[in-house]
Amino acid sequence: MEIAFTLNGTPQRLVVRPDASLLEVLREQCGITSVKDGCAPQGQCGCCLALIDGSPKVSCAMPARAAHGTAILTLEGVSAVERALTARAFAAAAGVQCGFCIPGIALRAKWLLDRRPSPTRVEIARAIDVHLCRCTGYTQILDAIALLAAARRGEPIPAPCAEGRVGRPLARVEAAEYALGTRPYVADLSRPGLLHACVVLSPHARATVLAIETTAAARVPGVVRIATAADVPGSRWYGLLHDDWPGFVAAGEEVRCVGDVLAAVAAEDLHTARHAASLIRVEYEPLPPVLDPADSLRPGAPQVNPRHPNRLSTSVIRRGDAAAALAASAHVVSGTWQTQRIEHLYLEPECALAEPLPDGRLQLYSQGQGIFDDRRQVAAFLGVPEDRVLVELVPAGGAFGGKEDMSVQAQAALLARLTGRPVRLALSREESIRLHPKRHPITLTYEVGCDADGRLTAVRARLLGDSGAYASVGGKVLERAAGHACGAYRVPNVDVEAVAAYTNNPPCGAMRGFGANQAHFAIEGCMDLLAARTGLDPWEIRWRNALEVGDAFCTGQVLETSVGLKKTLLAVREAYDAARAAGRAVGIACGIKNSGIGNGVTEWGKCRLVVAADGTVSLYTGYTEMGQGLLTVLVQFAVEITGLPAATFRPRVDTRFALDCGQTTGSRATLFGGRAVIAAAQALRADLDAGHPLAALAGRVYAGEIAVNDTTALGADVPKVKTHTTFGFATQVCILDDRGRVDRVVAAHDVGRAVNPALCTGQIRGSVHMGLGYALTEALECRNGMPVSFKLRDLGVLRARDMPEIEVILVEDPEPEGPFGAKGVGEIGLVPTAPAVAGALEAYDGVRRYSLPMSDSPAARAMSVGRRHRAADGAPGAVLPGSRPVPSAGPVPATGSSS
Ligand code: FES
Ligand code: FES
Numbered sequence: 051m052e053i054a055f056t057l058n059g060t061p062q063r064l065v066v067r068p069d070a071s072l073l074e075v076l077r078e079q080c081g082i083t084s085v086k087d088g089c090a091p092q093g094q095c096g097c098c099l100a101l102i103d104g105s106p107k108v109s110c111a112m113p114a115r116a117a118h119g120t121a122i123l124t125l126e127g128v129s130a131v132e133r134a135l136t137a138r139a140f141a142a143a144a145g146v147q148c149g150f151c152i153p154g155i156a157l158r159a160k161w162l163l164d165r166r167p168s169p170t171r172v173e174i175a176r177a178i179d180v181h182l183c184r185c186t187g188y189t190q191i192l193d194a195i196a197l198l199a200a201a202r203r204g205e206p207i208p209a210p211c212a213e214g215r216v217g218r219p220l221a222r223v224e225a226a227e228y229a230l231g232t233r234p235y236v237a238d239l240s241r242p243g244l245l246h247a248c249v250v251l252s253p254h255a256r257a258t259v260l261a262i263e264t265t266a267a268a269r270v271p272g273v274v275r276i277a278t279a280a281d282v283p284g285s286r287w288y289g290l291l292h293d294d295w296p297g298f299v300a301a302g303e304e305v306r307c308v309g310d311v312l313a314a315v316a317a318e319d320l321h322t323a324r325h326a327a328s329l330i331r332v333e334y335e336p337l338p339p340v341l342d343p344a345d346s347l348r349p350g351a352p353q354v355n356p357r358h359p360n361r362l363s364t365s366v367i368r369r370g371d372a373a374a375a376l377a378a379s380a381h382v383v384s385g386t387w388q389t390q391r392i393e394h395l396y397l398e399p400e401c402a403l404a405e406p407l408p409d410g411r412l413q414l415y416s417q418g419q420g421i422f423d424d425r426r427q428v429a430a431f432l433g434v435p436e437d438r439v440l441v442e443l444v445p446a447g448g449a450f451g452g453k454e455d456m457s458v459q460a461q462a463a464l465l466a467r468l469t470g471r472p473v474r475l476a477l478s479r480e481e482s483i484r485l486h487p488k489r490h491p492i493t494l495t496y497e498v499g500c501d502a503d504g505r506l507t508a509v510r511a512r513l514l515g516d517s518g519a520y521a522s523v524g525g526k527v528l529e530r531a532a533g534h535a536c537g538a539y540r541v542p543n544v545d546v547e548a549v550a551a552y553t554n555n556p557p558c559g560a561m562r563g564f565g566a567n568q569a570h571f572a573i574e575g576c577m578d579l580l581a582a583r584t585g586l587d588p589w590e591i592r593w594r595n596a597l598e599v600g601d602a603f604c605t606g607q608v609l610e611t612s613v614g615l616k617k618t619l620l621a622v623r624e625a626y627d628a629a630r631a632a633g634r635a636v637g638i639a640c641g642i643k644n645s646g647i648g649n650g651v652t653e654w655g656k657c658r659l660v661v662a663a664d665g666t667v668s669l670y671t672g673y674t675e676m677g678q679g680l681l682t683v684l685v686q687f688a689v690e691i692t693g694l695p696a697a698t699f700r701p702r703v704d705t706r707f708a709l710d711c712g713q714t715t716g717s718r719a720t721l722f723g724g725r726a727v728i729a730a731a732q733a734l735r736a737d738l739d740a741g742h743p744l745a746a747l748a749g750r751v752y753a754g755e756i757a758v759n760d761t762t763a764l765g766a767d768v769p770k771v772k773t774h775t776t777f778g779f780a781t782q783v784c785i786l787d788d789r790g791r792v793d794r795v796v797a798a799h800d801v802g803r804a805v806n807p808a809l810c811t812g813q814i815r816g817s818v819h820m821g822l823g824y825a826l827t828e829a830l831e832c833r834n835g836m837p838v839s840f841k842l843r844d845l846g847v848l849r850a851r852d853m854p855e856i857e858v859i860l861v862e863d864p865e866p867e868g869p870f871g872a873k874g875v876g877e878i879g880l881v882p883t884a885p886a887v888a889g890a891l892e893a894y895d896g897v898r899r900y901s902l903p904m905s906d907s908p909a910a911r912a913m914s915v916g917r918r919h920r921a922a923d924g925a926p927g928a929v930l931p932g933s934r935p936v937p938s939a940g941p942v943p944a945t946g947s948s949s
Contacts (some may be wrong), residue, residue, distance in 0.1 A: 051065070051067075051068050051115060051740040052064065052065050052066075053066055053067060053114060053115055053117065053118040054119065055117045055118060055119065055120050055121065055122055056093045056120070056121040056122065057080055057082075057124070057127070058122070058123060058126055058127025059122060059123045059127060062129075063335065064079055066079070066082075066114045066115070066366070067114075067321060068113075068115060069113070070113070070114045070115075070321070071090060071091060071109065071110050071111070071113060071114060072100070072107075072109040072110075072112040072113065072114045072116070072117050072122075072321075073085055073090055073098045073109040073110040073112075073114065074085060074090075074114070074321075075114040075117075076109055076122075076124065077879065078319070078320070082124050082126060083231055083232070083234060083238045084124050084125035084126055084153040084154075084157070084230065084231030084232075085097070085098045085099065085109055085124055085153070085154070085231075085446075086098060086151075086153065086231070086235070086237075086398070087110065087237065087399070087476075088150065088151070088182070088397045088398070088399070088479070089110070089479045089842050090110035090111075090478070090479070091110050091111055091112070092110070092479065092840075092841055092842060093108040093110055093111030094108075094180070094182070094841060094842040094843055095151070095154075095181070095182045095397060095842055096108060096151065096152060096155065096158070096178070096180045096181030096182060097151055097153075097154045097155045097181075097182075097397060097495075098110045098154065099153075099154035099155075099157050099158055099181075100122050100123065100124050100157070100666045101122070101123040101124075101160075101161055102120050102121075102122055102123055103120050103155065103351075104121075104123075104161075104314060106157070106158055106161050122721070123157075123158065124128040125153050125156060125157050125230055125231050126231075128157070128160060132160060132202075133176045133230055134220055134495075135198060135201045135202060136156050136159070136160070136198055136229060136230065136676075137225070137226035137229045137230055137923035138201065138207065138209070138210060138226075139194045139195070139197040139198035139201055139207060140152060140156065140191075140194040140198075140226075140228075140229035141210035141221040141222065141225035141226055141229065141823055142194075142197060142207060142208045142210045142211075142221065143190050143191075143193035143194035143197050144190050144219065144221070144222065144808035144809060144811075144812050145186065145190040145191045145193060145194030146222055146225045146228045146229055146230075147185035147186050147222075147448075147677035147678070147679065147812060147813075148185050148228075148396070148397065148398070148445075148446060148447045148448040148449075148676060148677025148815060149185075149228030149229070149233065149447065149677070150235065150396075150447030150448060151181060151182060151183040151184075151185075151397050152191075152228055152229050152231070152395040153229070153230060153231030154181055155178055155181045155183070155191060155195075156229055156231075157228070158177060158178055158180075158181060158343055159174075159177075159194075159195045159198055161177075161815050162174065162192065162430045163193070163195075163198065163199050163202055165823070167199060167202065167203055168199060168203070169195075169199060171192050171196065172851075173855070174192050174195045174196065174850075175188065175192060175851045176396040176569075176850075176851055178191070178195075178697065178850050179849050179850060179851050179914070181850070182395075182397065182842060182847060182849070183397070183850075184394075184395050184396055184397055184448050184450070184816075184820070185448055185677045185812075185816045186812060186815065186816050186819070187812075187815035187816045187818055187819030187853060188819065188850040188853050188858060189815050189853070189856060190808075190811075190812050190815065191353065191560045191850070192841035192850070196904040197581055203205055203536075204949055206579065210225065211808075212695075212696060212697065213696070214292075214686045214689035214690075214695070214696030215686065215689055215690050216686050216687065216689075216690045216805050216870045217803075217804065217805065217806075217807070218686070218799055218806070219806055219807055219808035219809070220682055220685070220686055220689075220696055220748045220806055221682075221703060222679055222682050222809065223675075223681045223682045223685060225876045233445075234444070235292060235398055235401070235417065235444060235445075235446075235447050235830060236401040236402060236403055236415050236416070236417050236444045236476075237398070237399075237401040237474070237476050239403050239415055239444070239474070241403070241405055241472035242472075243354075243471050243472060244403075244471070244472050244473070244474055245275075245316040245317065245318065245465065245469060245471050245472065245473045245474070246316070246317060246318070246319055246320040246322075246323050246462070246473075246474055246475075247314055247315060247316045247317070247323055247462060247465050247473050247474065247475035248314070248315055248320065248323045248324050248327050248475065248476075249311045249312075249314045249315075249327070249458065249461060249475070249481065250311065250312045250313040250314070250315070250327050250330050250332065250478070251308065251309060251310065251311060251312070251481060251484055251485070252299070252305035252307070252308055252309075252310040252312060252332075252334075253308065253334075253335050253836075254305055254308065254334055254337075254339075254835075255305075255306075255307055255308055255339040255341075255519075255554040255555070255834055255835025255836060256304060256305065256306060256336070256337045256338065256339040256340070256352075256354075256554045256835070257304065257305050257334040257335055257336045257337055258303075258304055258334065258335040258337060259300070259301050259303055259304070259312065259332060259333070259334060260301065260302075260304075260333040260334065260335055261297055261301055261306060261331075261332070261333040262278055262301050262313060262330065262331075262332050263310055263330065263331040263332075263333075264276045264278065264313060264330050264621075266329045266330075266331070266390020267315065267326040267327065267329040267945075268326070270317070270322060270325060271322070272317045272318040272319065272322035272326075273315060273316075273317045273322060273323070273661035274316045274317055274318065274469050274471070275315075275316045275325045275465055275468050275469045276314070276315050276316075276326070276330070277298070277313065277314045277316075277464050277465055277468060277523055278298055278300070279296070279297075279298035279299065279301075279303075279460065280300070280943065281464060281468060282297060282298060282431060282464065283432060283433040283467075284430050284431050284432050284433025284434070285430045285431060285433070286298060286300075286431070286661035287357065288427040288430065288431060288456055288460065288697070289427075289455070289521055289522070289737075290423060290454060290455060290521075290522065290713070291521055291522075291523060291525065291526070292357065292358055292521040292522055293357065294355050294357040294358055294520055294521050295455070295456070295520040295522075295557075296310075296311075297311065297312065297431055297456075297464075298312065298313065298314075298459040298461075303356075304337065305334070306354055306355060306519035306520070306554055307484075307518060307519035307520075307554055307555065307556055307557060307835060308484050308556065308835055308836045308837075309481075309484040309485035309486070309519075309556060309557070310519075311461065311485075312330070312332050313327070313330050313332075314461040314464070314465055314475065314815070315323055315327045315330070315464040316468075316471075316473050320476075320678055325381070334459065337367075338352075339353070339553075339554035339555075339834060339835045340352055340354055340377070340552075340553050340554050341553055341554060341555060341832075341834070341835060342494075342516075342553065343514050343515065343516040343517075343549075343550075343887055344514065344551075345360055345544075345553075346551040346552055346553050347360060347551050348547070351588050351815075353925075354519060354552035354553060354554055355519060355520065355521075355552050357522060358552065359400075359545035360551055360552045361549060361550075361551060361554055362517050362521055362524055362525050362528075362549075362550040362551060363524070363525030363526075363528055363548075363549065363550045364547065364548070364549050364590065365528055365529040365531075365532040365533075365546075365547070365548040365549075365764055366532070366546065366547050366548075366764075366765060367532055367533065367535070367544055367545075367546040367604060367606075367764065367765065368544065368545055368546075368869065369542070369543060369544040369602075369606050369829075370508070370542050370543030370544065371543055372508040372509065372510045372543040372545035373510070373545070374543075375499060375507045375508035375542070375543035376473075376497055376499045376507070376508045376510060376543075378499075378507070379499025379501065379507045379508065380499075380500065380501050380502040380584075380625075381499065381500050381502075381580060381583040381584055382497060382498070382499040383497070383498055383499075383576050383579035383580055383583060384495075384496060384497040384498070385455070385495075385496060385572075385575065385576070385579070385900055386493060386494065386495045386900065387491075387493075387494045387495075387496070387568075387571055387572040387575060387900050387901065388491070388492075388493050388494075388495075388900065388901040388902070389489075389491055389492050389494075389567070389568045389571060389833065389901070389902045390491050390828070390829040390830070390901075390902050390903060391488045391489065391491045391516070391555070391556070391558065391829065391830045391831075392488055392489035392561060392828055392829070392830060393483055393488060393491070393825060393828075393830040393837075393845050394448070394449070394451065394452035394486070394488070394489075394561055395842070395845055395847055396446070396447060396448025396449055396450060396452060396453070396676075397447050397448050397478060398417065398446060398447025398448055399455035399477045399478065399479055399481075399482040400417070400453070400458055400476070400477045400482055400485070400486065401417065401458070401474065401475065401476035401477070402414060402415065402416055402417075402457070402458045402459040402461075402462040402463075402474070402475055403461075403462065403472065403473070403474045403475075404462040404463040404465070404466035404467075404472065404473050404475075404935075405466060405472040405473075406466050406470055406471070406472070407440075410438070410887075411437075411438050411439065411440060412428075412432070412434075412438065412439050412463055412466060412467065412604060413440045413441075413442070414428060414439060414440065414441045414442070414459060414462070415441075415442055415444050415462055416441050416442070416443060416444065416454070416459055417443070417444055417445075417446035417447070417449070417453060417676075417677065418443070418446075418453050418457075418674070419446075419449050419451070419452070419453045419454045419674045419713050419714045419715065420454060420458065420674065420676070420711075420712055420713035420715075421672075421674070421703060421704065421705060422440040422441070422672060422709070422710035422711070422712070423444050423454075423712065423713060424441050424456065424459050424706060425439050425440075425441045425705055426907060427456050427459070427460065428441075428456075428459055428460050428463045429900025430465060431460040431463065431464065432460075432464065432467055434502040434538070435578070437876065439705075440704070440705055440706075440707070441704065441705045442703070442704035443674055443703035444706060445673070445674070445675040445676065445681070445703075446674065446675070446676040446677065447638065447676075447677070447678075448676060448677050449676035449677070449714075450561055450562045450676075450820075451560030451562055451564065451715065452486045452487060452488075452559075452560070452561060453486070453572055453676070454487075454522070454559065454568045454713045454715060455486065455487055455520075455522050455523075455557075455559060456487055456525065457477065457482075457485060458475045458476075458477060458490075461475055462474070462475040463908060471550065475808065479840060479842070480840040481554075483837055483840050484556065484831070484836075484837065486557075486560070487518065487520070487522045487524075487556070487557040487558050487559030487560065487561075488518070488556055488557070488558045488561065488703075488759070488830060489514045489558065489561035489563075489567075489921050490515040490516060490517065490524065490527055490528070490532060490550075490558040490565070490568065491515070491558070492513055492514065492515040492528070492565075492568040493513070493514045493515075493619040494511060494512075494513050494531075494568060494569065495511065495512045495513075496509065496511045496572050496573065496575075496576050496631075497509075497510040497511075498510075498573070498576040498577075498579075498580065500580050500583075500584065500591075500595075502584070502592050503594070504580065504581070504584040504586045504590070504591045504595070505594055505595060506536075506539055506540065506541045506542075506546070506595050507541075507542065507543060507579075508541065508542070508545070508640070509535060509536045509537045509541050509544050509545070509546065509573070509576075509604075509789065510542035510545045510546075511532075511541070511546045511547075511548075511569075511572070511573075512546075512547055512548075513528060513531055513532060513546070513547070513548035513549065513568075513569070514548075514549050514551065515527065515528045515531070515548070515549070515550045515551070515558070515565075515568075516551065516553050516555055516558060516750055517550045517551060517552055517553070517557065517558050517559075518552070518553055518554075518555045518557035518558045519553070519554055519555070519556070519557050520552075520557040521552075522557050522558065522559030522845070523559045523560050523715075524550045524557070524558055524559055525550050525558065526560075526564075526647075526649075527550065527558070527560065527564055527565040528548040528549065528550040528565060529548065529565070529649065529764055530564045530565035530566060530644070531548050531565030531566065531568055531569045532546045532547070532565075532569075532604075532764070533603075533604055533605045533644070533649075533764065533773060533774075534565065534566040534568050534569040534570065534604065534642060534643070534644075535548070535572075535573060535604055536573060536603075536604035537569070537570055537573035537574060537577070537604075537639060537640060537641070537642060538596060538597050538615050538640040538642035538779060539573070539577075539592075539595040539596065539597060540595055540596070540597055540598075540601040540602070540603075540621070541595075541604065541638075543611060544604055546604070547869055553835075554835045555832055555835050556830075556832065556835070556837070560713075560715055561879065562715065562743065562817065562820065562877045563643065563877050563880055563881050564715070564877065565728045566641070566642070566643050566644075566877070566878075566881050567821075567824065567881050567884065569882060570639065570641055570881050570882060570884070570885055571884050571885050571888070571902060574639040574640070574882065574885030574886075574888075574889070575885060575888060575898070575900070577592060577595075578637075578885075578888070578892065578898070579898070584712065588637075588638050588889060589619065589623065589626055589638055592619060592638065592640050592781070593616070593619055596615045596616050596619060596640065597609060597613055597642065597779075598613055598614050598615070598616060599611065599613050601613075603642070603773070603774075603777070605764060605772045605773040606771040606773075607772050607774065608770075608771070609777070611776075611786055611865060611866050611867075612776055612777075612800070612863050612865035612866070612868075612871075612873065613777075613779065613863065613865060614779050614800025614802075614861050614862070614863030615640060615642070615779040615781070615800065616800060617798075617800060617861045617863060618640070618779055618780055618781040618798035618800055618859075618861050619640070619798075620664075620780045621781070621798035621859045621861055622781050622782070622783045622796050622798045622859070623640070624786075625783055625794075625796045625857070626638060626796075629783070629785045629794075634785050634786060634787070634788075634793075634843065635786040635790070635890050635891070635893035635894035636783060636784070636785050636786075636889075636890055636893055637783070637784040637886040637887060637888060637889025637890030637891070637893060638781065638782070638783050638784075638886055638889060639781070639782055639882035639883075639884075639886040639889060640779070640780065640781050640882055641778075641779065641780040641781070641782070641878055641881035641882035642774075642777050642778070642779055642780075642881070643717060643777060643778050643780075643782070643874075643877050643878035643880075643881050644716065644717070644774040644776075644777055645716070645717045645718060645721050645774070645775060645776045645777060645778055645865075645868075645873040645874035646716055646717070646718040646721055646722065646758065646761070646774055646776065646874075647712075647715065647716040647718060648716075648761040648764065648772075648773050648774035648775060649761060649762075649763055649764050649773050649774070650761055650762055650763030650764075651761065652757060652758065652759040653711075653712070653718060653722055653757070653758045653759075653761075653775075654710070654711045654712065654722060654726075654755065654756070654757055654758075655711060655721075655722030655723045655724070655725045655726030655727075655755070655756045655758075656671065656672050656707075656708075656709040656710070656711055656723075656726050656753075656754070656755050657670065657671050657684075657709070657723065657726040657727045657729070657730040657753070657754040657755070658670040658671065658707045658709065658730065658751055658753055658762070659688065659727075659731065659733075659734050659751070659752040659754075660750075660751050660752075661732045661734070661744060661747040661748050661749065661750050661751075661752075662700075662748060663748040663749075664744075665698070665744055665745055666698055666699070666700050667688070667694070667698050667699050667700065667734070668699075668700045668702055668704050668743075668833060669681075669684060669685060669688060669699045669700065669701040669702065669727065670701075670703070670704070670706065670707050670709060671684060671701065671702075671709060671711075671723050671726070672703065672709035672710055672711035672712075672716035672723075673703070673711055673714045673719035673723045674703060674719070675701070675703065676714065677924070678719075678809075678813060678876050679806065679809035679812070679813070680714070680719050681703075681807060682699035682701075682719065682806060683720055683724065683805045683809065683872075684700045684701060684720075684723055684724060684727045685701060685748070686805055686806060687724045687727040687728050687731065687805070687869055688727050688730075688731045690731075690870065691727075691728055691732055691734075691735050692731050692734055692735045692738060693732035693735070693738075694738075694744065698744075710765075711723065713785040716874070716877075717778065717873070717874025717875065717876045717877045717878070718775075718874055719874070719876075720805065720868075720869070720873075720874055720875075720876075721775065721776070721865075721867075721868050721869070721872065721873060721874055722756060722758060723755075724805075724868070724869030724870075724872060725756045725868075725869050726756050727754060727869070728754065728755040728756030728869055729753075729754030729755065729756060730752045730753055731752070731754070732754075733752040733753070733754070734747070734750075734752045737752075739945065746860075758771060758775055758867075760866065761773055761774060761775060770926070775867055776802070776865045776867055776868060776873050777873070778799065778800060778801065778802070778873050778875060778877075778878040779799070779863075779878075780798065780799045780800065780878050780879070780882050781798050781882065782795060782796065782797045782798070782818070782882040782883055782889045783795065783796040783885045783886060784883075784886040784890040785890065786890045786891070786893075786894050786908075786909065789908060789912065790891070790895065790907065790908030790909055790910040790912070791854075791896045791908065791909055792822060792826075792854045792855075792887065792890070792909050792912075793854050793855070794855045794857065795818050795822070795853050795854055795855070795856045795857070795883070795886070796857045796859065797814055797815075797818055797856060797857065797858050797859065797879065798858075798859040798861055799814055799858070799859070799860060799861060799875065799878065800861045800862070800863045800873075801860055801861070801862065801863050801872065801873060801875045802862065802863065802864055802865040802868050802870075802871045802872045802873035803862050803865075803868065803870050803871035803872040803873075804862060805869075805870065805872050809858060810860060810875055811858045811860065813875050813876060813879060814856075814858045814875065814879040815856050815858060815879075816879070817876075817877070817878070817880040817883075818856050818879055818880060818883055819848055819853060819856075820880050821879065821880030821881075821882075821884055821887075822848055822852075822853075822854075822877075822883060822887065823846055823847050823848045823903075823915075824880060824883065824884050824902060824903065825883060825884035825887040825902065825903060825904060825909075826846075826887065826890070826903050826904055826905065826907065826909055826910040826913060827846030827847075827848065827903050827905060827910055827913050827915050828845060828846040828903055829845075829846060829902075829903050829905075830845065830849060843915060844913050846903065846913075847915065848913060848915060849914055849915060851914060852912075852913045852914055852915060884902060887904065887909065888904065890909075891904060891907045891908075891909060894908065895907075895908070933948070
């Protein structure tokens with residue numbers, strides 16, 4: 051059908067499908083990229099916002115035909131003056147992280163400010179309620195909109211910081227482009243002759259595939275190629291640590307989860323590809339799925355994955371004699387804690403674009419967290435040498451660990467190879483949730499003892515994690531959970547065992563915190579129980595046991611430098627005492643998180659500085675930008691060393707140089723990438739100091755590489771245990787109001803050195819936002835291995851109006867092994883949050899909660915998404931049929947004894 055509308059002041063007349071959404075037409079037919087697809091057709095993330103006849107509408111939920119006769123405004127059509135003010139406000143407030151949500155929010159802000167030039171913060175938060183941001187925690191977005199309001203009223207606002215030395219709040223690289231939606235993500239890239247692709251996923255968590263019939267689909271006009279397992283020329287199985295994940299499941303094999311790929315279709319347009327995919331007939335013989343990790347480990351259980359027994363890993367830490375120490379302890383508490391499966395919900399779903407090059411090589415554009423791992427796995431999948439595949443990172447719209455594993459890179463590459471044309475393969479939100487690994491649900495059973503003075507004597511813990519259908523990095527997550535089982539405390543006797551098990555649930559792998567969050571929920575709960583048992587104040591018992599220089603971490607590593615935990619405890623003391631004195635319910639928790647993978651893994655930092663003829667310097671690194679601000683921080687290291695302006699540096703990530711650093715994981719990119727940048731920058735500085743102007747150095751390449759290979763494996767029999775390079779530390783305080791709602795969080799973090807205080811603060815605020823959702827409202831419930839809902843609201847991620855005040859206190863205890871003393875801050879921000887909330891809730895209503903999310907609590911009920919989440923489930927804390935049994939959210943009696 052033909053429709054006509056005015057787009058950004060220009061008349062349009064288009065032929066569209068009757069069922070096409072306005073978003074699809076704007077993006078695919080009009081070339082508008084400020085409207086993003088975060089959840090189409092749900093209409094629940096706000097990324098696709100457009101103004102239709104002056105009213106804000108989510109364009110993914112609006113049929114294009116309904117736009118006939120309307121005037122449509124997108125950010126592209128906003129006046130140049132307003133665009134400049136918008137970009138300036140978001141950059142100055144550090145309101146942009148991954149940026150995927152920002153164009154929609156910026157347009158909403160324009161609409162709001164056109165009507166209310168001086169809105170309150172509450173009004174701003176309400177106005178952006180339909181918009182989801184997974185990165186920022188909203189505070190700095192509200193700051194940006196408040197700045198924009200001031201600028202539109204003619205008031206002066208601060209300029210974005212352009213000064214890039216270490217310690218300065220340099221504005222994020224490309225902040226303006228992100229804010230305005232002009233910086234493309236993979237799904238925004240196009241090429242002449244581009245084909246659009248989609249995948250066919252298994253509807254069963256476990257079944258035998260009897261046949262895959264593609265004939266009818268192949269006959270659909272516009273379909274160019276359908277690929278199945280039979281088309282894979284190389285190794286069909288890939289994985290980061292175990293090659294146990296097939297890019298396609300073949301006929302005759304079993305599907306192992308509802309994210310398994312059976313076929314992929316490339317067509318002239320996405321609608322045709324999806325229609326053809328719906329015609330592919332896969333015949334299954336369903337089999338009973340293995341849904342409980344405990345069942346998975348029982349003798350006789352079906353083997354979930356043909357390439358590995360059901361016990362994926364066992365991690366053991368034993369120091370001293372925990373049994374004897376517990377028997378001799380003045381007080382012992384015990385209990386079982388249960389955490390839930392969590393969806394990352396980065397706003398940008400997975401997408402890859404593969405393009406055959408004239409010389410026969412393949413160019414891949416990836417949003418992955420390790421493009422060199424992408425290259426290795428894609429090359430093996432295609433059966434070609436690695437140098438036949440080039441990969442360029444397109445900075446991701448969020449990742450949080452969920453883009454470490456391959457998603458659709460291999461299928462896009464294969465279709466490009468088979469068709470000889472560029473292919474873009476993007477997942478829908480539902481497909482994304484089904485396919486990528488989640489945060490592990492873990493059952494944690496603890497016994498913890500202390501002496502009469504409240505000093506810890508022993509920790510005995512057993513952890514069992516559900517790793518789902520594929521290994522991903524699940525074994526490492528449970529290893530990390532084991533290593534953090536004692537939290538940030540000095541414990542002389544340790545007996546910890548952590549097991550990861552395969553099931554037919556969605557795979558679980560890396561997610562911000564990487565096992566530390568689950569362990570902290572349990573150990574911090576034990577600290578609260580011991581405080582009650584000993585009569586000590588919860589702050590005091592933590593102070594008495596807090597790790598200091600010279601103490602041993604859970605793994606036995608003696609901490610020699612940069613242990614700022616007690617500084618963080620002191621930093622929150624005033625707020626903690628004042629809130630308690632005011633009669634508020636208050637919870638407190640400490641946190642520790644490794645910086646660097648460690649555990650015997652050799653880690654790398656690699657950088658190349660390439661001087662260009664135009665006086666700029668390209669800064670190549672092997673680590674990924676996914677919203678955390680890594681590239682900005684790396685530029686600051688280069689500025690600090692060379693003295694050149696920040697604008698000189700152009701950060702890039704691709705496989706042009708051999709800069710394989712592995713995954714951007716474990717809070718290590720700043721630590722190791724930063725050291726490599728410093729090394730390269732020192733070489734450039736030497737030439738500058740020798741009197742060479744930068745222009746005369748055009749074409750020179752300065753290399754910086756560092757290798758860190760002095761960590762030891764868990765349980766290694768070595769004279770000196772050093773499981774990790776360094777650690778971040780934190781203390782968080784959660785304060786409730788008189789109705790039991792979270793009113794304020796005070797987060798004090800030892801970051802070593804705040805290289806960029808604005809970005810550092812933003813990382814912690816965003817983490818606390820994620821941590822509050824983890825504590826109260828978030829869960830990915832599954833029934834028979836299938837998520838029960840793909841609706842964003844049902845996942846429980848907090849909206850702007852739900853957010854309390856978050857006060858961030860940056861503590862600097864410099865790490866000698868870190869660049870200018872810095873350590874990683876990407877993960878630790880939410881490690882103490884859930885236990886701090888649990889402590890506050892117990893102070894409020896006397897109920898000690900042992901399972902997440904604490905959806906029965908007044909704090910959860912006060913959240914707008916908390917209400918929706920319960921409505922979707924039918925009942926608070928409901929256990930869904932077929933899902934993993936979750937212990938009651940009510941109190942599990944903690945057993946204690948005094949001797
Ligand atoms: S893509 Fe339209 S609201 Fe999410
Ligand atoms: S900055 Fe909002 S989703 Fe990433």
